Amino acid sequence: MGSSAAVGVALAAVVGSRCPVPVLGHNGFGLPGWVGAADVVIAISGSGRSEATLSALEEADRRGCRVVAVGPPDSPLAHRAERARALFLPVAVVDGRPTRASFWALLLPAVAAVRTLGLLPPAEGPDAVEAAAVRLEDLAMRCRPASETFISPAKVLALELAGSLPLLWGTTALTAAAADRAAGQLAANAGYPALLGTLPDAAGAQAGVLDGMFGVRRAGGGAGADDDFFRDRVDETEPVRLRLVLLRDQAAEHPAVTRQAEAAVTAAAERAVAVTELSAQGPSRLERLASLVGLFDYTSVYLGLALGLDPTPVAAARDLSSPPTPAMGET
Incomplete structure (x- = not known):
C-alpha cells in the first residue's frame, strides 16, 4: 500500500503487456481468490510493517505460492519471510528518510526477481538499469x-x-x-x-x-455583463x-x-x-x-x-496509517 502500491504499478508497466503471463498489482489485504500454488507472489513494503503486505505474504504461504519479499532487513516482513522460507531481498534503510523515497530501492529488486523468472524482454536487462541510473543522475544535476x-x-x-x-x-x-x-x-x-x-x-x-x-x-x-470593471481587484486572488x-x-x-x-x-x-x-x-x-x-x-x-x-513529514499519513481500534461493542 502507499508507496509500495506505486512500485507494483510500475513493475507491471516495465514488464509490459506482451509478457506471457499476467503481472498484476494487489493493494489490499490477503490475496485474490484466483491466486494459487502455481503463482509467484512478490510482497513489497518500504517500512516492512505494512499490515496489508504481511497478510498477503501469510496468505501466499498458506496457499503454497512461491514468495519473494522486498523490504528492510530485521523487519516484520523479513521475519515472516524467513518463517515462510521465502526469498527475501533486503532494501537499505536510511534513518529519517520517508518510505516514498525508496521507490527505486524497492522497484529494482522486484525487477530482478521478474527477470530471473524470464518475464522481462532483453531490452530491460542490466544495461537498462544502468541507463536509468544515469538518467536519474542527469536529472539530479539539472534539478539541483x-x-x-x-x-x-x-x-x-x-x-x-x-x-x-x-x-x-x-x-x-x-x-x-x-x-x-x-x-x-x-x-x-x-x-x-x-x-x-x-x-x-x-x-x-x-x-x-x-x-x-x-x-x-x-x-x-468574471467577463459577463454583471462584471464591475471599476471594482477593487487588489484583494482578489487568481x-x-x-x-x-x-x-x-x-x-x-x-x-x-x-x-x-x-x-x-x-x-x-x-x-x-x-x-x-x-x-x-x-x-x-x-x-x-x-x-x-x-x-x-x-x-x-x-x-x-x-x-x-x-x-518530509506527512502528519495526515501518520494519522490514517494507524486508526484507533473501535472499543468493545462499538460498530
Whole structure:
C-alpha cells in the first residue's frame, strides 16, 4: 500500500503487456481468490510493517505460492519471510528518510526477481538499469537547488503547476504508472491534489472537466455583463484553473491514442486550458520511467517549498496509517 502500491504499478508497466503471463498489482489485504500454488507472489513494503503486505505474504504461504519479499532487513516482513522460507531481498534503510523515497530501492529488486523468472524482454536487462541510473543522475544535476530556474525542468514544472489543478493523463501503461507516482508525490511532498487518467479511457470519462468549473467556465468567469470593471481587484486572488499535463511515450503509443492526445491538446487550447506535454526519454521502459518519475519527484519537492511546506513529514499519513481500534461493542 502507499508507496509500495506505486512500485507494483510500475513493475507491471516495465514488464509490459506482451509478457506471457499476467503481472498484476494487489493493494489490499490477503490475496485474490484466483491466486494459487502455481503463482509467484512478490510482497513489497518500504517500512516492512505494512499490515496489508504481511497478510498477503501469510496468505501466499498458506496457499503454497512461491514468495519473494522486498523490504528492510530485521523487519516484520523479513521475519515472516524467513518463517515462510521465502526469498527475501533486503532494501537499505536510511534513518529519517520517508518510505516514498525508496521507490527505486524497492522497484529494482522486484525487477530482478521478474527477470530471473524470464518475464522481462532483453531490452530491460542490466544495461537498462544502468541507463536509468544515469538518467536519474542527469536529472539530479539539472534539478539541483543551485540550478537557475530556466535550467531546472523541475522548477519550471513546479511553477506551471502552482495555482492550477493538474489533470495528469498518461498515454501508455508506462506513463500511467509515472502519473500515478507523480500524483502520490505531489500529495505527499506538496500537499497538492491532482486528477489522474489514462488515454483512451480518460477521453470519455474525464473530458467533461475541460468544460467544467475549472476549465472553460472558469476561463469565462468574471467577463459577463454583471462584471464591475471599476471594482477593487487588489484583494482578489487568481482562480484555480485546470492544467492538462500529458505524459507521452511516443515509442509505445497506439496510433489512435496519439491522435487522441493531439485532439486533447487542441480541445484544451480552445477552452483556454493550459497544457504541459512531457515525453518519456530513453530506449528501455526502465529508462523512460525514470525520466518521468525523477522529474516529478523533484517537482513535487520544489512545489512544496514554494508553498511554504516541509516536504518530509506527512502528519495526515501518520494519522490514517494507524486508526484507533473501535472499543468493545462499538460498530
